Amino acid sequence: MTTLIVNEEVMDEVRADPLLSVENFAVEFATGHGWSRVVDDVSFSVRAGETMGLVGESGSGKSVTAMSIMRLIPTPPGRIAAGRILFEGQDLLALDEPQMRKVRGNHIAMIFQEPLTALNPAFTIGDQLVEAIRAHRKVTRKQAGDRAAELLDLVGIPGARQRLRDYPHRFSGGMLQRAMIAGALACSPKLLIADEPTTALDVTVQAQILTLLRGLQQEFNMAMLFISHDLGVVADICDRVAVMYAGQIVESATVYELFERPLHPYTEGLLLAMPQHGKPTDRLVPIPGVVPEAASVADRCRFETRCRYAADECRAAPVPLTSYGPRATRCVRSKDLVLGGTS
């Protein structure tokens, strides 16, 4: 946990000026019966050099949020219904497509969940790295090739120069993810969006990739938006976390605080459902039920249907995100509840 304390200090220095700030952001998708709001009133910020985690179940809207920052959600059927996404003070939603293209890969880069599908099978690794470099830097193929070899070397692939000529199918999953990271770093972005980068990898490779990401982040003073459903991974790499549920952020806090004492019953549920090292557990406690469709719970707390602490006041009105100093939670009962964290 020592790294956390160091990162806290870094955070204080830059707190005044977030690199990325998402404000009251909402995304809707067209369905058979009108617009369905899949991301609603999402606000968070990422500061230079810090790692912000975005956690939630499948369908909680975390990937849509990430794709929206890159303006990569297809419109139609999607549309951005409200909010602003400020990157270095500039509203990304106000940019036109050519301007946005200058941001993608250059200032904000992204790595994906399935490295095998995220690399084009018809091109060599080198070719794809060169594509990433030449998209934003006016360099010759030769120079780009040299840079690609450097990048591959940087992410720890031995014999980088030879491996540039390989096609993706010749790489293992871990190596592919390293190659993806190399491509994302090509133009030294200020922000890296990592959409479940370790989900498709086995545990030992996961640990290696996380170590790599952490090292690179420090080396380049790069901010990271880390999307995951794996709380263990989040605890390992993130400085702060926002928990998403049914399209909304239900709780945000530093990793340490979130794990120590969650303020939202959903967070508590996630923690209880997570196996813990060194703690004998016969059975993990699942959260009953499934994520409801946002429209069906629009008039109340969205987690109410699955919450074991649900009371009348939870059904009365939609719950706003309430701040408690640096933390925030979307629970009306947060003052009376004492929820269990991990030790």
Add this chain to the structure above:
Amino acid sequence: MTTATAIVPGLTMERRSTFWLRFSRNRSGVIAAAYLVLLTAVAFGAPLIAPYDPLEQTLAAINQQPSAAHWLGTDDIGRDILSRMMYGARVSLIAGVASVGLSLLIALPLGLVSGYVKGPLDTVIMRFADAVQTLPALVLALTISAVLGPGLRNATIALAVVFLPTFLRLIRGQVLAVREETYIEASRSIGTPTFDIIRHRVLHNIASPLIVQAAVTMGFALLAEAALSFLGLGVQPPSPSWGRMLSSSYTYVYTAGWQIFIPGVAIALTVLALNVLADALRDSLGREIRTS
């Protein structure tokens, strides 16, 4: 492929060489390719190697059986059949390559844009393809040739139009599948311009089925050209063409029956070769997927 790596550890194999490696192991594919190369050489070297002028008539020696002087005999006005076959091969090959080439030239940009951009443009292009496809291929080719007038060039154009919907559909379908792949999203996420994505990242991924389809279609083009010439809409006499030769020998099927087999067998063999080649290409070109 795994064996190749094992033999030369540390040495990376290019995709191209993997393709040749696999293709060279496919014996029938190699034979078909060799036959087609030979045929092309003969067709274009015909002025040098043909024993006679294909138009020279020797009325004293008509419908002669194969002999040392005329290896494949002579036709109804005493022209050397072997020489005419050699010159005729040129027509068949040109018709095949040009009609498929022309069709691809039109279908490729339209299909790529249609599949990638979708929207109203896609609808317009695909409804056009539907309209063309409602008409039987040969009837359509016949009609177009008849309207444009007989001749090799017009027959080629007619065939190109006939092939258009098939190529459009194939290209669009492939693009629709590829555009949803994460690696296209990844390309967008690093800021690659849309035009480059379509021209490069998408095109390379749909190339394999396209090459195979082109080879198969060439076989069909060859047959269709023969049919058009047979019906008098393709190459005009006295120029030699396989289809033409088929139709003129048809008249003498009872008196000089061997004649009809010569262009017939040549057409059949060439179509077969193109199909076998297409199969071999399909097997060797398959997108590289990791085998565990």
